[in-house]
Amino acid sequence: MPGKRAFLEGAGPLVTTLTPLPGARLAELLDGYRAAGRAPRRRALVLAVAIAVLALLAGSVAEVDPTRLWRHLGDFFGYFDRLTALEAGGGRVWTDPAEWFWGWRKWGLLLADTLLIAYVGTAIGAAGGFLLSFVAAANLVSNRWMRGTARRFLEFCRTVPDIVFALIFVIAFGLGPVPGVLAIAIHTMGALGKLFSEVVENIDLKPVEGATAAGASWVATLRFAVLPQVLPNYASYALLRFEVNVRQASVLGFVGAGGIGQDLIEAIRKFYYNDVAAILVLIIVTVMLIDLGTERLRHRLIGAMERSR
Amino acid sequence: MSTARILTLREAALADRAGLAARHPRVFRRFTAARLGVAFVAATALGLLAFGLWRLEFSPGRIAGGFGQLLHFLGLMLPPDPGSTSRALLILRGLAETLAIAFLGTLLAAALAFPLGFLAARNTSAGRVVHFLSRRALDSIRGVDALIWALIWVSVVGLGPFAGVLAIMTSDIGTFGKLFSEAIETADRRAVEGVTSAGGGRLAGIRFGVLPAVLPVMAGHVLYMFESNTRSSTIIGIVGAGGIGLMLSEMIRTLEWGVVSFIVLLILVAVAVIDAISGRLRAALAG
DSSP: OHHHHHHHHHTOOSOOOOOOOOHHHHHHHHHHHHHHHHHHHHHHHHHHHHHHHHHHHHHHHTTOOHHHHHHHHHHHHHHHHHHHBOTTSSSBGGGOHHHHTTTHHHHHHHHHHHHHHHHHHHHHHHHHHHHHHHHHOTTTOOOHHHHHHHHHHHHHHHHSOHHHHHHHHHHHHOSSHHHHHHHHHHHHHHHHHHHHHHHHHTSOSHHHHHHHHTTOOHHHHIIIIIHHHHHHHHHHHHHHHHHHHHHHHHHHGGGTOSSTHHHHHHHHHTTOHHHHHHHHHHHHHHHHHHHHHHHHHHHHHHHHHHHHO | OOSSOOOSHHHHHHHTHHHHHHHOHHHHOSOOHHHHHHHHHHHHHHHHHHHHHHHTTOOHHHHHHHHHHHHHHHHHHOSOOOSSHHHHHHHHHHHHHHHHHHHHHHHHHHHHHHHHHHHHSTTTSSSHHHHHHHHHHHHHHHHSOHHHHHHHHHHHHOSSHHHHHHHHHHHHHHHHHHHHHHHHHTSOHHHHHHHHHTTOOHHHIIIIIIHHHHHHHHHHHHHHHHHHHHHHTTTGGGGTSSSHHHHHHHHHHTTOHHHHHHHHHHHHHHHHHHHHHHHHHHHHHHO
16 A cells, blocks of 8 residues: 555646637637537427427417416415414314324225226226237237227327226216226226237247147147236236326325225315315325335336346 | 047147156146145135125126116217317317317426426435435325325416316326436446546536436436326316316216217317327337
């Protein structure tokens, strides 16, 4: 060590002074820099103007009114103030959790129902997407008509929002969680079917060729050559979708399709501020816990997938 | 080896199955720890599914009746028909509102989330407390669905598309903040180090080191969210926050199935067009 130090000190100061460039050369360089920056800058300006024009147009269509927002902005924060002030008087809601969460038994059950709706919907939808993904994958099905039909069907299922399905199903199946589950299932089938078929299209085809060469049927090829490759990815996507569906299930009650949404919209419409706050807190906490849990599971799945390679 | 002509590997293996099983007992073992584990997980999942179906009051009669009703509705939906020209114009106006809500909501959310993204990113945040707090705040905003925000904004600024813009904006701030901060965290650190070693301050490091790397990523996210918001802004009308959703839910409730299918078709076309445009823009950004 001392030897190295002595060596470094012996080398003298590392910093040398820079001599400034001559004026003409400097001006030339600066000009070059500006010229290079001009074209992107002009493009950015055109883009900004285009966005501004579109925004003004959209603003007039959407009846945007900043003065109205300004006048009512206090109401927005006042709303949260009222959400957290005990209606019975006497301070903030968190000073009296027993009073705040008076309906925890009912809300807990509804929340559990909401999770069940999301789970059953995800399971049914994933099963449907699973079956259709093999039909919609370009490398497994050579019949163009079949593939195209499956793809259009999946596209339809995921483009129509699940709450629209729920609205229609509520009329067909009656109020309650059944239409909610089916709406989530159909939307999930569309979303997962597409993701699943993309996974299938990216698999290694060598095992498939091997199975075919050994005389396996189409189903046996799927089972032994395709499935082992895609299953971890499928499970990961299904878990991700479950997260999304928990959020969705919490609002499907708005249209009468079961879960905690029904109580939430009633509380909002009837101005039961403390109930709104309590239900929102319950939903947010549940969603966060589910997110954490599924994230951990997905990491384990991805880890297992990489180990098996 | 038998004298019969063997066609495939599979047939050869099947002919010698007993011999194979004797030579490789481990492969043919029926119960392994891994298999039992898989069976256990599958049984639990199926059990939960069965419990859910029971608890949520699924019954074969109800399902069959419901699907019968759906088929009946489907018959009434054809052909799609807006009914009258004045109603068609109203529907088109609703669609325009929906697109305007999605565009403005996304734009405002992106503008507001831009600084938040820097606060919530580990490498550009102003300290660990700020980083932690802004992360949790963004998570809470994301935990509340756009429909709930729409309800809250309707009670603040009144019915109409303006509440929809504000709802999309609020719910997207959470998503954008998270996406932006992740983009910033994964940005190459060497560019910032280069700026710092040339004598640039912290802000200069962000402006010349981070921004050029993350702006295209952010623009991609914004376009993607615009696509997604076109979908969500079709439904916030259900709670009175403007757009085509109000008309749609009215028509479903009054059982005007021809109009319903017309509106759904219109939404499908609009979403496809937006997806195509934005997909092309995103490809241009990436390339």
